[in-house]
Amino acid sequence: MDTIIGQGLDRSEGRLKVTGAVRYAAEQVEFANLAWGVLVQASIGKGSISAIDSNAAQQAPGFIAILTHENAPRLASNKASAMQPGEAYPLLQDNVIHYNGQHVALVVAETFEQATHAAALVKLSYAEEIPLTRLERATDKAKKPKNFRAGDEEPDASRGNPAAAFADAAVKIDETYTTPMEHHNPMEPHAVIAAWDGEAMTLYSSTQAIAGSQKRVSESLGIPLDKVHVVNLYVGGGFGSKGSTWPHVTLAAMAARVTRRPIKLVLTRRQMFTATGYRSKTIQRLRLGAAADGKLVAVMHDTIAQTATFGEFVEPSGLATEMMYSTPNLAVTHRVAAINVGIPTFMRAPGEASGMYALESAMDELAYATGVDPVQLRLINYAEKDEQKDLPFTSKTLRECYAQGAASFGWAQRSPAVRATRSGSLLIGQGMASATYPSNRSEAGARVRILSDGSAIVQSGTQDIGTGTYTTMRMVAAEALGFPYEKVQAQLGDSAFPKAPVSGGSQTSASVLPAVWAAAKAARAKLLGLASGPSNQALQGAAADDILIADGVLSLKSDPARKISIHELMASAKLSAIEAKETAKPGSEKKNYSAHSFGAHFAEVSADPDLGEIRVTRLTGAFAAGRIVNAKTARSQYIGGMVYGLGMGLTEATEIDARSGRIVNASLADYLVPVNADVPEITVIQVPEADTVFNPLGVKGIGELPMVGVAAAIANAVYHATGIRIRDLPIRPDKLVMA
Numbered sequence: 001m002d003t004i005i006g007q008g009l010d011r012s013e014g015r016l017k018v019t020g021a022v023r024y025a026a027e028q029v030e031f032a033n034l035a036w037g038v039l040v041q042a043s044i045g046k047g048s049i050s051a052i053d054s055n056a057a058q059q060a061p062g063f064i065a066i067l068t069h070e071n072a073p074r075l076a077s078n079k080a081s082a083m084q085p086g087e088a089y090p091l092l093q094d095n096v097i098h099y100n101g102q103h104v105a106l107v108v109a110e111t112f113e114q115a116t117h118a119a120a121l122v123k124l125s126y127a128e129e130i131p132l133t134r135l136e137r138a139t140d141k142a143k144k145p146k147n148f149r150a151g152d153e154e155p156d157a158s159r160g161n162p163a164a165a166f167a168d169a170a171v172k173i174d175e176t177y178t179t180p181m182e183h184h185n186p187m188e189p190h191a192v193i194a195a196w197d198g199e200a201m202t203l204y205s206s207t208q209a210i211a212g213s214q215k216r217v218s219e220s221l222g223i224p225l226d227k228v229h230v231v232n233l234y235v236g237g238g239f240g241s242k243g244s245t246w247p248h249v250t251l252a253a254m255a256a257r258v259t260r261r262p263i264k265l266v267l268t269r270r271q272m273f274t275a276t277g278y279r280s281k282t283i284q285r286l287r288l289g290a291a292a293d294g295k296l297v298a299v300m301h302d303t304i305a306q307t308a309t310f311g312e313f314v315e316p317s318g319l320a321t322e323m324m325y326s327t328p329n330l331a332v333t334h335r336v337a338a339i340n341v342g343i344p345t346f347m348r349a350p351g352e353a354s355g356m357y358a359l360e361s362a363m364d365e366l367a368y369a370t371g372v373d374p375v376q377l378r379l380i381n382y383a384e385k386d387e388q389k390d391l392p393f394t395s396k397t398l399r400e401c402y403a404q405g406a407a408s409f410g411w412a413q414r415s416p417a418v419r420a421t422r423s424g425s426l427l428i429g430q431g432m433a434s435a436t437y438p439s440n441r442s443e444a445g446a447r448v449r450i451l452s453d454g455s456a457i458v459q460s461g462t463q464d465i466g467t468g469t470y471t472t473m474r475m476v477a478a479e480a481l482g483f484p485y486e487k488v489q490a491q492l493g494d495s496a497f498p499k500a501p502v503s504g505g506s507q508t509s510a511s512v513l514p515a516v517w518a519a520a521k522a523a524r525a526k527l528l529g530l531a532s533g534p535s536n537q538a539l540q541g542a543a544a545d546d547i548l549i550a551d552g553v554l555s556l557k558s559d560p561a562r563k564i565s566i567h568e569l570m571a572s573a574k575l576s577a578i579e580a581k582e583t584a585k586p587g588s589e590k591k592n593y594s595a596h597s598f599g600a601h602f603a604e605v606s607a608d609p610d611l612g613e614i615r616v617t618r619l620t621g622a623f624a625a626g627r628i629v630n631a632k633t634a635r636s637q638y639i640g641g642m643v644y645g646l647g648m649g650l651t652e653a654t655e656i657d658a659r660s661g662r663i664v665n666a667s668l669a670d671y672l673v674p675v676n677a678d679v680p681e682i683t684v685i686q687v688p689e690a691d692t693v694f695n696p697l698g699v700k701g702i703g704e705l706p707m708v709g710v711a712a713a714i715a716n717a718v719y720h721a722t723g724i725r726i727r728d729l730p731i732r733p734d735k736l737v738m739a
C-alpha cells in the first residue's frame, strides 16, 4: 500500500538552496523605505549604565533613531520563551548590566553601514562591578532549580537506596566530567525584518517557532495576537538557538513601531555569541556501582550547570540517565548557579548530549574496570522498560542498533587492550556509546486543498529548519490523497497557516505529519463523497474503495469506463477547491508509555603520541527512530547530528575572559566547528522500526538523537588508543600532551 512514504526523495527545495535562490529571513522582502537596525552591547561584565552620550551618533549621516533604556517604550512583558521561567530579558527596560554583551541600545539609520557607524559612536558610562563568570568558581551558589523543564520534570529523581548500594558495590566508578559552553553557530545568522503598518506587525524572522514568536511579540508589545504575522520560509540552521524569541526580535519590532519604518536587523556572528543562547557549561559527577560481572547496582548522576542572573535555564544532563540502564538503585540531581553570563538555552539534544557524554564515558570506565566488552556491558544492563517512570517503551530497538552497528563497524575484530594498536607512528583506538533522545509530540494543524487541475496544496504553520519538512509534508499528503508526489505542493513558514508547535525537541515529524495525514485523508473523503454523490452521474453510488484516482481522473476500479476528471467534477459542483483542515495531538499513550528513540555509535580515532593530535577516522551510527518518512533526508539528519557530535568531542568550546566576562573566541575563526577535513567516512544504518503506539504514522523523530553519544564514543576511542581518559571536553591536543 505504501508507495511514497519511506522512499529516499530529494529535498524539495534542494536545488533552490544549492543554487543560492532561496531567500532567507533578511532577504525575504524588499521595502522601498527600509531602515537598518544595529544593536550596541555592554562592554562590562556586571553593573549599571550611569550615562549614555548619543550626541555624536545623532549627528552621524543617515541617523534615524536611537532606543535606549531612557526612551524605549515600556513593555507589557519581557519573556523570550515560555520554556524559560522567571526570566526578564534585557530589553532596554532598565539600566542594569547582567553580563558582557547584553544589548544596551538600538540605532536605526538609512543604511547598514550608517547604522553600524552611528552605533559605534554611542558612548556609555558605567558603574562597574566585579562579575562572576566561571561556573567552577560559583559551585557554592548552585541551587535546586525553581522550575525545571517548565515544571514538566523533577530536577531530582531516585529509586531504591543508591548510596548504600554504591558503598557495597564490588566495582565502583566515581568520576567528574565537564563539558564547556558551546554555541549553536547556524550558518544563517539570526535576522529579522519588522514592519508596522499602523496597527499590525509583520515579522520576517529566522525562527524555529513561528507561533512562539507571534505569541511573544504580541505579549511584549501589547499587540493582539491576530495582528502579529510571522513569515519564515527557510531557516539556515537553528539547532535550538532559534526556538526562543530573543531580544533582537522584540527590539526590532519596537523600533519599527517607533520609527514607522520597516527595520532590518541582522546579528553579527559576534553578537550571536552573547544574545541568542548557548549550551551551558556542566560539571557532572557520575558514580556507577556494579557487581564483578558488570551488572549495575547503583547509578548516581549529579549535574551542576550555569544560568544567567536574570533567568533560569537548566541543562538537564541527568534525564537520560534515569531511563537508560536497568538498575534498582539510582539518584539524579540537577543544580544551577546564576552567574554573569547570557542565558543558556536549548542546544541540540539539550541535556542528553552533555549527560550522555558523562554517562557513556563512565560506562566505558566500568567496562575496563570489570573486563567486560563495552557493547556486552550495555546488553547486560539493557533496560526493558523505563524503570524510573515504571512504564513500557512505545518501542525500543536498541539491541538491533548495537548488533547492526557493531557488525558494520567490525567491532568483533577490536582487541580490548589499551594502547595496543598502531598504524605507523599513530595509535589507533575504537570506542562506542549509546544514543537516546525522547520522542516528543505536540498538537499540530494542517490543511489540504485539492485543486481542480488534480493537484493539491498542503499547508501547516510549521517551519522547515533544514530537516526536510517541505518534502515529508508533500510525501505524506500525496500518499494519503492517492496523488503522485509531483502533484502535491507544500506551504509552511507562515503564522496564517494552521498552528504547529516549535520545531524543537525533534518533534516536527511526529507532530505535523499525523495532522497532514488526517487532513489529506479528509480532503480525499470529501472528493470521493462529491464524486459518488447524487449530483454526479458518472460515479454515483460508487463505494469509496472502488474509486481510483490517476492523472487527475476518478474512475471505478470495477468498471473503468465510468470516470470523471477532478476538473469536471469540481466545475459541475461550482467548486474551485476541496479543502480539509485537521489537528492531531497526543493521547493517552503520553501517560501510559515512555517514548524514546535509540541508537549506537562506533568511533575509530588515530592519535599522534607526540603531538596529541586526534583524528576521527571512522564513525558508524545505527539508529531506530520509528518509521522513516524520507530515507534520504533522514540520512542527512543522521550525518549532520554525528558531525555536530564530532565538534562537541574534539573542537567546540566557548572561552570567557573571567575578568571582563567577555567571550574571547566569538568568531568562526576562533570557535572551531568541524570542517570537511575533520569529518571522516560516516556510515549510517537505519534500523527498521515503526511505532504506532506513539502516533498512527509510526514516526518518532530524528533531529537531536544522532549527536547524543558521539563525544563519548570518541573519548572512549581516545582512551583505547592512548590509555588517557579525557573527562573534560573538547578533547584537544594540549589535554593529551599534558596528561
Ligand code: MOS
Pocket (backbone or CB within 6 Å): 208, 238, 239, 240, 241, 243, 346, 347, 348, 349, 350, 503, 504, 505, 506, 704
Ligand atoms: Mo532542539 S535544541 O529542541 O532545536
